[in-house]
Amino acid sequence: MKRSQFVATKSGRVERLSDSESEGIGVRVLLNGAWGFACDRRLSAEGARDAALRACTFASAAPGKHSRQLAPVAPASGAHRTHVERDPFEVPLAEKVAQCLEADEAMAGPDILVRQAMVRAQREHKLLLTSEGTEVEQELIECGAGIECAAARDGVFQMRSYPSAHVGSSCQSGWEYVDGLDLTGEAPRVAEQAAALLRADECPSGVMTVVLDGDQVALQVHESVGHPTELDRVYGTEASYAGTSFLKPGDLGSLRYGSELMNITADATTKGGLGSFAFDDEGVPAESTPVVEAGLLTGFLTSRETAARIGAGNGGSMRADGWNRMPLVRMTNLHLEPGEGTLDDLLADVDHGVYMETNRSWSIDDKRLNFQFGTQIAWEIKDGKLGRMLRDATYTGITPQFWGSLDAISGRGSWRLYGLTNCGKGQPGQSAHVSHGAAPARFRNVQVGVRS
Amino acid sequence: MNALDIAKAALETAGGEAEAVAHVEHSGLARFAGSEVHQPTLIENAIVTLRVVHGNRAGIATTNRIDAPGLAELAHRAADAAESSPPDESFPGLTPPTDPAAVEGYDEETAALGPADQARLAATSIDAGGDVPVYGFFTSGVSELAIVSTTGLSVHQRMTDATTLVVAADENGSGYAEQTAWRTSAIDPSAVAQEAAEKARRTRGAGEIDPGVYRAVLEPYAFADLLDYFSHDSFGALGVLDKRSYFTDRLGEKVFDEKIFIADDALDPRGLPKAFDFEGTPKRRVQLVEAGVARSVVWDRARAAQAENGAESTGHAPPAELRDWGPLPSALSVLPGAAESVEELAELVGDGLYITRLHYLGVVHPREGIITGMTRDGTFRIRDGKIAEPLVNLRFTVAVPDLLRDVVGLTNKASLVNSQNFYGERYPYGVMAPALASERFTITGVGSKPGI
Numbered sequence: 001m002k003r004s005q006f007v008a009t010k011s012g013r014v015e016r017l018s019d020s021e022s023e024g025i026g027v028r029v030l031l032n033g034a035w036g037f038a039c040d041r042r043l044s045a046e047g048a049r050d051a052a053l054r055a056c057t058f059a060s061a062a063p064g065k066h067s068r069q070l071a072p073v074a075p076a077s078g079a080h081r082t083h084v085e086r087d088p089f090e091v092p093l094a095e096k097v098a099q100c101l102e103a104d105e106a107m108a109g110p111d112i113l114v115r116q117a118m119v120r121a122q123r124e125h126k127l128l129l130t131s132e133g134t135e136v137e138q139e140l141i142e143c144g145a146g147i148e149c150a151a152a153r154d155g156v157f158q159m160r161s162y163p164s165a166h167v168g169s170s171c172q173s174g175w176e177y178v179d180g181l182d183l184t185g186e187a188p189r190v191a192e193q194a195a196a197l198l199r200a201d202e203c204p205s206g207v208m209t210v211v212l213d214g215d216q217v218a219l220q221v222h223e224s225v226g227h228p229t230e231l232d233r234v235y236g237t238e239a240s241y242a243g244t245s246f247l248k249p250g251d252l253g254s255l256r257y258g259s260e261l262m263n264i265t266a267d268a269t270t271k272g273g274l275g276s277f278a279f280d281d282e283g284v285p286a287e288s289t290p291v292v293e294a295g296l297l298t299g300f301l302t303s304r305e306t307a308a309r310i311g312a313g314n315g316g317s318m319r320a321d322g323w324n325r326m327p328l329v330r331m332t333n334l335h336l337e338p339g340e341g342t343l344d345d346l347l348a349d350v351d352h353g354v355y356m357e358t359n360r361s362w363s364i365d366d367k368r369l370n371f372q373f374g375t376q377i378a379w380e381i382k383d384g385k386l387g388r389m390l391r392d393a394t395y396t397g398i399t400p401q402f403w404g405s406l407d408a409i410s411g412r413g414s415w416r417l418y419g420l421t422n423c424g425k426g427q428p429g430q431s432a433h434v435s436h437g438a439a440p441a442r443f444r445n446v447q448v449g450v451r452s
Numbered sequence: 453m454n455a456l457d458i459a460k461a462a463l464e465t466a467g468g469e470a471e472a473v474a475h476v477e478h479s480g481l482a483r484f485a486g487s488e489v490h491q492p493t494l495i496e497n498a499i500v501t502l503r504v505v506h507g508n509r510a511g512i513a514t515t516n517r518i519d520a521p522g523l524a525e526l527a528h529r530a531a532d533a534a535e536s537s538p539p540d541e542s543f544p545g546l547t548p549p550t551d552p553a554a555v556e557g558y559d560e561e562t563a564a565l566g567p568a569d570q571a572r573l574a575a576t577s578i579d580a581g582g583d584v585p586v587y588g589f590f591t592s593g594v595s596e597l598a599i600v601s602t603t604g605l606s607v608h609q610r611m612t613d614a615t616t617l618v619v620a621a622d623e624n625g626s627g628y629a630e631q632t633a634w635r636t637s638a639i640d641p642s643a644v645a646q647e648a649a650e651k652a653r654r655t656r657g658a659g660e661i662d663p664g665v666y667r668a669v670l671e672p673y674a675f676a677d678l679l680d681y682f683s684h685d686s687f688g689a690l691g692v693l694d695k696r697s698y699f700t701d702r703l704g705e706k707v708f709d710e711k712i713f714i715a716d717d718a719l720d721p722r723g724l725p726k727a728f729d730f731e732g733t734p735k736r737r738v739q740l741v742e743a744g745v746a747r748s749v750v751w752d753r754a755r756a757a758q759a760e761n762g763a764e765s766t767g768h769a770p771p772a773e774l775r776d777w778g779p780l781p782s783a784l785s786v787l788p789g790a791a792e793s794v795e796e797l798a799e800l801v802g803d804g805l806y807i808t809r810l811h812y813l814g815v816v817h818p819r820e821g822i823i824t825g826m827t828r829d830g831t832f833r834i835r836d837g838k839i840a841e842p843l844v845n846l847r848f849t850v851a852v853p854d855l856l857r858d859v860v861g862l863t864n865k866a867s868l869v870n871s872q873n874f875y876g877e878r879y880p881y882g883v884m885a886p887a888l889a890s891e892r893f894t895i896t897g898v899g900s901k902p903g904i
Contacts, residue, residue, distance in 0.1 A: 008776050014537050016776040019529050020514035024497065038494035038567075041516045054494050054567060058480070061571035063578055064488025093536035101538070114694045152695045157819035236904045237485040239587035240619045241873070243811065244904055324495050363814035363847075365826040370847050370899035372824050374816050394816065396847070396897055427483050427589050427617075428493055428874030450816075450824070450849050450896045 258403025627651025690778025789862025
């Protein structure tokens with residue numbers, strides 16, 4: 001069962017206030033080596049029986065050779081609930097509306113055309129039962145919030161958001177997470193920067209050093225490390241929609257993904273991570289495993305089926321977008337481990353470059369090699385210090401070369417968790433909620449500025 | 453229960469002034485990869501969204517618990533949402549009774565397809581791929597939409613849809629094809645797989661080109677995708693009100709080549725017909741672009757009331773959970789041109805690129821209509837007026853207005869291209885587009901070879 005609330009205001013009025021719930025049962029069967037899945041909204045013996053029978057019908061009709069094997073898992077039982085200080089569904093809707101309107105109002109200013117604020121909450125209560133003997137109950141609670149404003153003048157249009165673009169940032173937490181974001185406190189800066197961007201110079205083109213803020217590093221990890229290391233993509237089973245991967249199964253343990261500073265961990269146990277759980281949707285217990293160590297590919301994100309196929313790992317990354325979708329291999333929480341020092345230390349070693357903040361646009365090819373990202377705001381770096389503000393900054397690259405050019409990551413002090421709720425995959429489509437721990441990072445010899 | 457009964461039951465439970473929207477889905481999707489069905493999904497669901505009105509305050513809640521206790525709780529949550537909303541001076545009230553014209557779009561044969569049929573139609577595509585493994589799906593489903601309110605409004609529509617989509621790919625090449633219709637008899641899973649496999653065979657040995665501005669032929673798949681993305685910012689009333697639309701301050705001006713006529717036409721029986729929108733307003737055909745001149749955008753009641761410029765709803769209200777996106781087209785239709793075939797377009801182009809399909813589009817700059825993405829599953833060079841050697845996947849960064857400003861030609865037949873990725877509730881929609889030849893398509897990067 002899933003309940004979600006979403007409040008969004010726009011320029012002083014409530015734009016959307018929705019409160020929805022959805023419940024049901026999904027049954028996945030493995031019949032003579034073939035999968036079948038069916039679901040029913042009725043939480044009753046009849047609904048469950050109907051779904052199971054239809055799943056079996058589909059599995060027996062499915063064309064193919066079907067010899068699917070699963071990595072073994074010990075039957076488990078247990079219960080898990082996200083720790084919350086303040087249950088988000090106990091927070092009155094009126095308070096949520098007031099929080100949005102207050103932050104919205106605090107963004108008012110010259111040249112500000114549109115102001116938006118949003119808060120969200122979700123509670124997912126699920127019970128996993130398997131014929132292997134697993135019986136697990138979990139209640140996962142998320143909260144999120146964000147503000148954004150658009151400025152326009154003389155045909156120039158610019159946007160600025162906090163803490164992230166694309167519906168803010170979320171966390172497995174109680175309402176204390178939203179309160180801690182201090183949307184109203186950040187609002188004036190967000191508005192000032194949006195207005196200042198109207199007068200900023202366009203980001204120049206050229207090959208130069210780029211320093212990315214943690215938000216953009218998180219997206220870079222998501223798109224160019226997370227997706228290509230999903231083992232179902234490596235095997236081609238996502239080819240008809242999200243795409244495949246430049247990685248091959250044989251690359252495990254031998255492919256150089258990036259520089260020696262690059263350490264990536266898949267961690268389903270991170271406190272507050274949107275991909276945290278006690279057990280995944282196949283009943284595999286949560287764990288923390290390396291994916292890239294000192295620049296070398298040492299792990300994939302797996303299901304029990306893909307783990308058995310490659311002969312490594314034991315699954316643990318399977319999640320479904322609710323009761324009416326099959327579980328798929330999804331990122332849990334995928335982190336770029338921190339380095340040392342501060343953002344200023346990163347900038348200090350740059351003669352000429354660009355510092356970019358907050359993702360604005362993103363695109364990457366089906367193998368996750370050729371990417372192009374844009375950020376909302378940037379500053380020139382000159383002789384180790386930030387200079388003039390720049391607008392419309394973009395950069396482009398090829399995944400292993402780009403990560404190979406990583407030469408510094410800031411330390412634990414600037415390492416944060418970024419939670420995104422719009423990761424799409426599968427047919428029918430499924431949205432996953434994923435967190436990434438990231439800190440500002442520096443990359444050398446990057447192609448900056450792509451003109452149409 | 454059918455959608456109309458569910459909506460009526462919810463309205464009755466609400467007591468006071470209210471509107472109920474019920475959306476029912478029965479569907480099956482047989483997804484295959486490497487020529488084997490691996491993700492067969494059957495979905496049964498029914499949701500109802502209740503909008504309760506207290507004066508000029510409205511509150512919305514959604515559930516799929518359609519028994520008496522579920523609906524009672526729904527009414528309570530919607531009332532709480534209404535009480536939590538500040539008064540909205542521009543609230544236009546609930547839609548008065550309407551009488552939408554009957555449309556086609558429901559087919560008994562398609563509605564009757566069950567899992568065994570869906571598996572069989574997937575097998576037809578798998579077999580037709582021949583020596584090239586295929587990745588894709590066959591899906592069919594029934595969706596029902598009913599809207600009733602205390603104004604006396606009562607509208608109801610049943611829709612069917614079926615899609616076959618195939619990526620044919622091996623290590624050396626890949627091709628793509630798809631067909632969508634509301635009648636399953638109008639789609640040919642075998643022909644789709646053959647078209648994709650034939651395309652894949654022609655992409656073997658792909659070469660690179662230098663970035664730059666090329667003339668290009670875009671198949672309907674590529675043109676429809678680009679136009680769909682462009683429409684999100686530019687063809688809806690909210691984009692114009694928020695000034696992020698390319699049409700901002702340009703309505704009435706000639707913006708594209710005079711060969712370009714674009715409408716939104718949900719009444720067209722060749723598409724996926726819709727009688728009314730999510731507020732019950734009858735669908736109107738809206739001419740967005742006429743002979744290259746920006747004519748209008750699509751509206752719903754809320755935005756028309758806010759605009760205070762005499763605008764009326766054109767029947768484009770989105771579902772409650774997408775309210776903050778504003779009204780958007782969902783049946784874009786581009787008028788065909790004079791060319792007999794894509795080969796004739798290649799002749800007109802002489803020297804350029806031939807592009808089958810695009811992947812992972814991202815809006816770089818909404819106001820300027822700049823979109824980036826990759827080509828995929830069939831990119832070729834055009835030389836001496838002929839479709840020539842295959843090319844690797846290319847990154848493009850294109851201002852859609854530049855692409856449409858100098859149009860070399862359009863084919864004389866439009867195809868329906870599916871636009872739904874089956875996230876959330878099933879609501880079939882697509883774009884009717886011919887193939888397009890343009891003077892300008894900007895390549896900004898080179899990706900990997902086609903193939904798995």
